[in-house]
Amino acid sequence: MSEPLALTGAPNEPSATGSVRTLPPSLAAAPARRRAFTEALAAWALAGPAVFFLLALFFLPVIGVFVIAITDWQFGGLTLSFVGLANFREIFADDGFRASLVNTIVYVLIVVPGTLVFGLLIALLIESGKSCRSFYRAIHFLPFMATLTAMAVAWEALLHPTIGLVNQTLAAMGLPTANWLRDENTALPVLAVIGIWQNLGYAMVLFLAGLKSIPQDLYDAADTDGADLWLDRLRTVTLPLLGPVSMFVVIVVALRAFESFDTVKVLTQGGPGHASEMLLYTLYRESFEYLRSGYGAAVAVVFLAIVVTLTLAQVRLMDRRVHYQ
Numbered sequence: 001m002s003e004p005l006a007l008t009g010a011p012n013e014p015s016a017t018g019s020v021r022t023l024p025p026s027l028a029a030a031p032a033r034r035r036a037f038t039e040a041l042a043a044w045a046l047a048g049p050a051v052f053f054l055l056a057l058f059f060l061p062v063i064g065v066f067v068i069a070i071t072d073w074q075f076g077g078l079t080l081s082f083v084g085l086a087n088f089r090e091i092f093a094d095d096g097f098r099a100s101l102v103n104t105i106v107y108v109l110i111v112v113p114g115t116l117v118f119g120l121l122i123a124l125l126i127e128s129g130k131s132c133r134s135f136y137r138a139i140h141f142l143p144f145m146a147t148l149t150a151m152a153v154a155w156e157a158l159l160h161p162t163i164g165l166v167n168q169t170l171a172a173m174g175l176p177t178a179n180w181l182r183d184e185n186t187a188l189p190v191l192a193v194i195g196i197w198q199n200l201g202y203a204m205v206l207f208l209a210g211l212k213s214i215p216q217d218l219y220d221a222a223d224t225d226g227a228d229l230w231l232d233r234l235r236t237v238t239l240p241l242l243g244p245v246s247m248f249v250v251i252v253v254a255l256r257a258f259e260s261f262d263t264v265k266v267l268t269q270g271g272p273g274h275a276s277e278m279l280l281y282t283l284y285r286e287s288f289e290y291l292r293s294g295y296g297a298a299v300a301v302v303f304l305a306i307v308v309t310l311t312l313a314q315v316r317l318m319d320r321r322v323h324y325q
Helices: 028-071 086-093 094-128 135-143 148-159 165-173 187-210 218-225 230-241 241-259 262-268 278-291 291-320
Strands: none
Touching: 028 291, 086 094, 086 165, 086 291, 094 135, 094 187, 094 241, 094 278, 135 187, 148 165, 148 187, 148 262, 165 262, 187 262, 230 241, 241 291, 262 278, 278 291
């Protein structure tokens, strides 16, 4: 009869009789499994809080909004009923919602290019200067750091139809004045100008960082190749190498423009009529003023779908044209 297999001692260790004792594969792999389990446990212990807060603060609220959007629940109500897609059908039949959607798109189409162009221009001017760079950076970045609600109140005083500095300056120059925030032809463009002003410092700081990362050797090579004019250097060197920064600025500013709410609430309340109403203000008004939470949740779902779709489209289209060093 063969000698029984010993389970003690080191594997492959010769026994007293000269035979080699080996452990079964399952027991030999046990230390590796324990080590893998310990590493996985440590990884989840480190990532667990972040995963929990991500679920609690993002995914669960989004799921809750989707659930509310298919009900007739009213804010503060104790009962609700399933209505399917009725809220979404009502949204797309609502002239007010269509107006706010168009206003939001127009606002984004003004704010994003304006912020991109003027942010780059100011960054180029500051970078080409020889003195007071820190002062100019701080001055232009201040609106981004300030509370937009407080800045909106200041803009309301500047744009006052009778005592506002803007109209007084125009009148002193012999130019026509306007009731900027109560005229349906000017309310939305004025909000867009304020949006550009508020995001300008953020774009400027990013462009300054991008300009400092461009090697001087590339400008020297461009001069050697005959691109010695400022516009040629901008077109052949600066703009291509600022592609990643430009893409980031476009995406972030577009998201901030879609989320515009403070200036609408403080300055125009969506008026006159629906001339300056935007999606987030529509969501707020329907959910918290009219207490139509199911309808407001449906607006939130449409808003989220638009933002995600446009963000992915921007990344996909711009990434093809971006030059990475």
